[in-house]
Structure formats: structure tokens, C-alpha cells
Amino acid sequence: MLHILIVDDNPTDRLLVKRELQQEFPELRVTEVADRSEFLNAIANNNFALVVTDYQLRWSNGLEILRDTKSRYPNCPVIMFTNSGNEEIAVTAMKAGLDDYIIKSPRHYIRLAVAVRGALERKAAQRRAALLENRLQLLLERLNVGVFSSTLDGCLLESNQAFLRLLGVSTLAETQAVNLCELFWKLSPTDSQSQVQEIILPQANSQSKYLLLTQYLNTNDDEAVIDGVVEDITALKQAELALHQLNETLELRVQERTAELEDVNSQLEAFAYSVSHDLRAPLRAIEAFAHILLSNYATALDANAQDYLGRIGRAAVLMNTLIENLLDYSRLSRSKLPLERVDLNAAIAKALTQLEEEIRSKQAHITIVVSLPIVLAHPDTLLQVLINLLANAIKFVAPGVQPQVRVWAEEVEERERGRVGEGESGTEKNSYFPPSPHPPSFSPSSQFIRLWIEDNGIGIAQEYYERIFGVFERLHGEETYPGTGIGLAIVRKGVERMGGRVGVESTVGQGSRFWIDLRKVRV
Template identity: 50%
Template sequence: MIQTLQVLIIDDNRSDRALIIRELQREFPQVEFTEIINAGDFELAISSGGFDAVVTDYQLRWTNGLEILRTIKAYYPRCPVIMFTGTGNEEIAVEALQSGLDDYVLKQSNRYIRIPPAIRIALNRLETQQRASLLEIRLQTLLNQVKVGIFRSRPDGTLIETNPAFLELFGIKSLGQANEMNLLDTQNCYARLVHLPPPQHQEREVQLTRSDGTQFWGLLTTTLNIIEGISVIDGLLEDITERKQTEIILEARVQKRTAQLNAVNQELSSANQDLEEFAYSISHDLRAPLRAIQGFSQILLEDLDGSFDSTSLEYLQRIAVNAEKLDTLITDLSAYSRLRQADIQLESVNLSLVLTEALTLLELDILEQQAQIQVDEPLPLVRGNRLVLVQVLTNLLSNAVKFVASDVLPQVRVWAEQRGQQTRFWIEDNGIGIPSERQQQIFSPFTRLHGEEEYPGTGIGLAIVRKGVERMNGEIGVVSQLGQGSRFWLELPTVMEQS
């Protein structure tokens, strides 16, 4: 609202002017008046301007209210004009309203109070119109500057209006040229939209042709609307040629990369097959001559023991021992290969039963080493594979019993703890421990931390453990310090027991 209201009061009756001023001062805290009582004053006011509203009588000595209204609207079309008169009639009122009059108030003793509200309503209406006009100007400016084509079309395909960006996209200069060339088939857009459920809206990528015959990719967004009972298609059209070309390039790269990966996968598949065949060859073809070596060595040791001198006997014994080591190595390699290739079925497994089975397999080693095994029951159910878990726990327990100092009796503790939805199974020993810098290496094949004479083995046991746990979707690790024992752990999903 205007801070200081400037009002022209056009009336040649001093008393009426005073009453109008009195009512306006009651309504508006800041208001100034210019009283017009003759043609000269009126001409000066028109030429000077600066007023915000006009209150005029109809019957004046030098003119009438209609002429006043027409003159003001001719110079100041938006200025509110209120006619306050007692000499007019209905015809004059209608003519005045058609000429732009904002309100018509009869000049009676109880009607003066209507003048301030009439002015306030007229000023509020003017402010609303000005805001709408400003918004329309801004919107039109935005539509003219935006790089997205905007259009409205009839269902028969005739474009009603477009923004400059739409014409620029097609390389044309006018709406008429756009309709003549029919570069965008909006009739087809209507046919697509009319059968859709509300809201009738569609977005699709289309390939279009410009007026010069060149093509471009557009993102076409259309909506079916009803404007004053008439169906129209409102749409947006964005040039996405650059993005589409990038997508095509990327798609070509993806296809090329996919082909390369497929080739690599085929090579890996072939390599895995070769590895599997090699493992089978080790297990089958090498075992026959190995058994012959072991068998004949044993015969020589048993039948001809007294015929050999000490050196020859030592050589023969070494042959037998190394043949046995080679047989163990082949067994471990076969087990590792099977874990890599086999289809592992996961199910609910009772850790207590698996542990019992593993300890049974290691019974002779445990007795020989005089090992003490402590199991903290109960042990939970986990999701895994029984045979693989037996193999994993057998290797871990075997290491716990084996890798101790020569003057130490092995002591092993086994327990489990719940960690959210997972079970962590621990095997703790009092062995020689593992240096921190080697704790990740020990799970790789053929990794040995000690000499064969000190702690015999193939160096594949922990690799088998890791591979088995991974195939069951679990994790494995170790906590250890050199000379202070080790705590190996493996983690698998817990299976909740049904109550």
C-alpha cells in the first residue's frame, strides 16, 4: 500500500469536499489532498500528475464527471476514480463503469463513509493487477530466455503459441511457419495422451528434423489440459542431442568393455578348467607312481634292512619320508582345488557336532601331543556346510596342537560369541604365536613361517581354511603375538533356533 496517499477531490461544493476529506483522514493515517474547483485547477493537476486516486462529483459547473473520468483514464489508465454524486442516474452509472470507473457512490448524508473503503478496495485491486502484470512480464521474459521450447497446441495439431526457444530449435521464424511445416506432430501427441489415465502426462525421447533437414534428439514432455472447456496439449521440448551422443558413445564403450570382459571370463573359465584338470592329474596320475615308490621303499626297508650300510639305509628312509610328504601335499592340493570349484550347499549346522567330529579325526595327534582341549558349551547353530566346516576346524585345531614350543604341552580353548546376526567361533592356543607383519600372509597357499624340520607341513592348510570360510560367505582372521599364542576366529551367520 502507498505510504502517503495523494487524492484529487473534484467538487465545487466546499462542504462536500470537507466531508470527504474528514472521512478519508479517519481511514488513512497519511493522506494529502488536492482540491479541484475549476477547469484550470484540473488541467494543472493532470499535467503535474503525482496523485494516487480521484474522487469526483458528476455535476460540476464547468464540466461533468464522465468527462473528468475519460480525461483521467486517458492520461493515467490505472488511477482509481470514485464518482460521488447526487445528480446522476443508473444510465450514467453504467456508462461510467464501462469507461473504467472503479466505484459509484450516491451523495447522501450516510454515504460519505463509503468513500474510504471504495478507495481502499480500488487501490488493493490496482496493486494486485500490478503484481500480476509484473509476474506476467517476468514469466514471459523467462520463457523467452529459457533454452527449453514451450508450446501449446490444439488436438488437431495446430500450434496455438510457442516461445522463441521452440522456434529456434526447429530453425524457423514464426508460429505460422511452424504450423505450415508441421515439424512436430502434436496430433500424434494428443492421440497418445487421450488414452492415458489422469494425470494425462507423458515424457519420451524423440528424433526430430529441423527446417534445414538436419536432425536432433529432443526430450518431449506433454500434458493434456482443459482450458475453458477446450482440450489443449501443453508441452516442453529440450534439445538432448549432446547427451544422446554421449550416451551412444558410452554404450559403445560399454559393449566393447563387455565383450572384453566376456573374453576374459572365457579365458578364466578355460584356465579354471585347466586348473581343475591339472588338479585331477595330480590326484590321479601322480598318485600311481607315488604309491609304487612308497610300496617298494617299504619292501626294501622291511626285507633288506640288514643288507644296507648306514648311508644307504638313510637314503632309503629319506625316500620313504619324502614320498609320504608328497602324498600329503597332493591331498592338500586336491582339497584346495575342490573348495575352489565345488558347489557348496549352505544349511543349518550344529557347531558342537562339527567340533566333535573334528576332534575325533585328530584324536591320535591330541593323545600324542598330550594336548588339553577346553570347549565352552553351548555352541550355536550357524549357516554353513558341515563337510567344509569339519575340514576347516580340523586344520585349525591341528595347527593349535602342532605349533607349540618343544617343552610346552598344548592347551586349546574353543568358544563362540554372538555378534548381532553373526556367530564368531574362536580357537585359542598357547603356541609360538605369529608376527603381526605375517598374519595376513599365512592364509595364502605355500606360506610357511618355519622350517620343515622344525614344524613339518605343506603350507596349504590355512589356505584351505580361508577358502572354505569364504565359500560359506564367512570371514576369518587371527589375533596373535609372537611367543604368546594365537586366537584364530571365523565368523558365520547365526541360525536362530525355533522355540
């Protein structure tokens, strides 16, 4: 009987998964997990053959389920069946050992049973391969090792029986028919003290025997001699050929998986297009009609009705902004971002122009400390990053406090980027930069420009440093500080796609200093 663990806090989704798998596996036993305690109890029992998990769980996520399962049972297949993941999550999960990633939609349910069967077959194949490898290792341990001693001109002085068998002769006298100088490397007193080589020894059956020869130059009674060890590595060579064939098969599987991920990508693009065009149209209608009612029929409505319509209009505007931000984040993950020379002075000026209304309403004071350098960046993405960082610096201040924002830049080298230094102001604060799932590969001498944006805002507690760079992570209520909770996620994604890094230094009540690293333009 096949026992499968289903991790999903949605009972309807669990039922659909169970129903789909029962059609393919009649003798199926299912354990359903809806919370952490049930999951910990299930993995403690170690009696399931495969795990199917959602990504977005109220109490955890699919990556944590994957890591917990693999840490206990490295060979247990795990399949992620979700509608809340993305390409980045899929790639990260595959690198962590995920066996398959399937979009949770009616058209993909049929793929679930296929993925489960494939994962179980791969597990069985890996088990057979492991058994075969163990038997091969045992066989190699039992092989005879030949030991010999010869003169520099190839005359065999002594050897053991294993050496004679490896050469295909029965007695020491028969070795005279074998030219050891042609078969083995000839050592001279000026050569290295040891040499290792592989030798191909033709056999009478048109086959070849592979030998590994290790020989040493020694002196015996003032006479230079060659002492050596010979091992039969024919089985090992045959195993290497089998491994090469297995690698070719694995390469084909990688290509198939890549094609599947490309299909998922195209579906994500289609979904983004649908969201952009189909979902935003009714939102615009809701906002427009709410505005019409407030404008043309205000006298016919009481105060409560006017308040409700105002709330409807504001909710529609917020929803439209949220969709725009999600689409921006999605595009950052999929689009190609060619880098070019960008003047940070011009980029900051353009960002401040777009934030002109917010700056005026908040009476914010922006200071550019010195002239900023030129960097390698994607202009539109950099502009989006700067707008989000400057907007946050203006917005997150205590009531009645005039926002004070300072911007400056400094040079850092690749080897120094892991150390968030004191910065321009010389004050040390709690610091953090999120680890990148795809760190850029630059040489240790690569130079970067670190752009700082400092504010006099409310600050961020240290325990929230990691959360603020996630999607939909908000530390304050919508009424206190409006927003969608995606801004810093867009900043992080955009900077990393440009080969840089983002970080923060902050103290509660004393403001924050966000920084981004961008490639310096070499003169």
C-alpha cells in the first residue's frame, strides 16, 4: 500500500489532491496535515513514501516543509502543488531537492499523479543504483593488488602472484616476453620520485584491461630500482562509462524539467496579462461609479452612505495600486535587464520629480551630500528602486515631524560588501542585508558604489529586518502609514537583478539608513 503525506491547510484542496491520486493509485493511504503539530507528528512516525505540500500555509511554507522533510529523510520525494508560488520559489525549491513543482489549477491536476509516479520511480531507481554502487565497492575491495620491483631498463626482479595474473602470465620467466619499458613508464634517477599512470593492456579476446600503475624510484644496494603497485581498474572504468550514460540520461531529464519550467513561465506571463487587463477593468468601473455617485447624488445620500462610497472608492484605488505593484514585481523576475551607464544625480533628480507632490505635502527636506557617481544599472529599474526608497524615507516619520532625508554615495569593493560599515555619518547602528538566492559572481577586486538614503523616521526594530524585504510584509496599519507592503520587495528584487545588494541600518526612534550596492563604471 502506498502511503502519501498531504500538507495543505485548505480541506477542499486536500480532498481534490486525494481524489486525483486515488484514481491513479487504488491502494492508497493518505495522511492529511493541516497544522504544525500534525506535521511534526507525521514526520516523527516515518511511515510515508512521498509528500505533497502547498507553498503558502498559515503556519509555515512549502520551502520549510521541504527542508524539514529532507533533513530527516533525504531520499523522500517532495512535490509542491501550489497556486501561490513563483519562478524564484520554484527554482529555490528545486535546488533544495524538490522533485516536482506543479501549479494548482484544474488543468494541472492530471499532472499531479504523473509527477507522483515519476518521483516514486526515481526513488526506486536511486535505491537500486545505491545497491549497485555498494556491490561495486565491495567487489573493488576484493580485487588483488600486484606488487613488483624492476630495474630501470625494465627487467623484472620480483613480483607477487597477483602481478603475474594481471599481466596474464604464470611465472616470472614468462614476463621476459613482456616489454615492461614499453608497457610502463621508464624512470631515470633524475625523474620525479613517484609517477602514477593508467595503462591499457590488450587481451586475447579483443577486449582491454585497464591497470592503474603507481611506481616509485628507490635505491637498493646503490642501484636504482623501480618499485611499483598495479591495480585492476577495469571495473572502475566500466562504472565510469555507466555513470557517463547515467549523466546523459540526467541531462535529458534536466532539459525536460527546464521545458516544464518554461511552460510555467509562459503561464505566469499569461496570468499577469489577464490580471493587468481583466481584473483592473472592473476595479476602474467600481472607482468611477463610486465617484459619480458621490459627485452627482451626494445630496440624496446621508453621511453614512457617503462614507461607504468613499471607502469603496479608496479600496478600489488601493487594489489597483496593489495589482500594479504585483505586476511590477513579477516583471522584475521575468524581464531581461540590460545594464548601462546611469548618472545617479540624474536618476535621483528624476525620482524626486515624480515624488514632488509627496515632498510638498510632507514639507520634506532632501539633501544630496555630494555629487553622485555613474553606475552600471537598468535605468527604469533603478528609478523604481529609488522612488520606493525615497517615498518610504518621506512617509515613515512620526506625526508632526518634518522628514529629513540625506543621500550620499561611497565606493566599496566586493570583499568588503559583506561588512555593513559605519557609513558616511560615522555612527554605528544595527545592520542587516538579506541573503540573495542568486548572488552575482564578481571577482574580489570588483568595485561597487554604495548609495545611502538616510531618514529621521520612526526606525525599524531588529527582529523585523528580514521581514520588511518580503512581499506583503507590513509593520504598521493602513490607516497609520498607507501602502501595499511590496515596495521593499521590489527594491530588493530590482537591485539583485542588477547584480547588486540592498541592506538597512536602523534604530527605533532614531531613523533608518537603507543602502544599495551597484556596479561602478570603470574609467
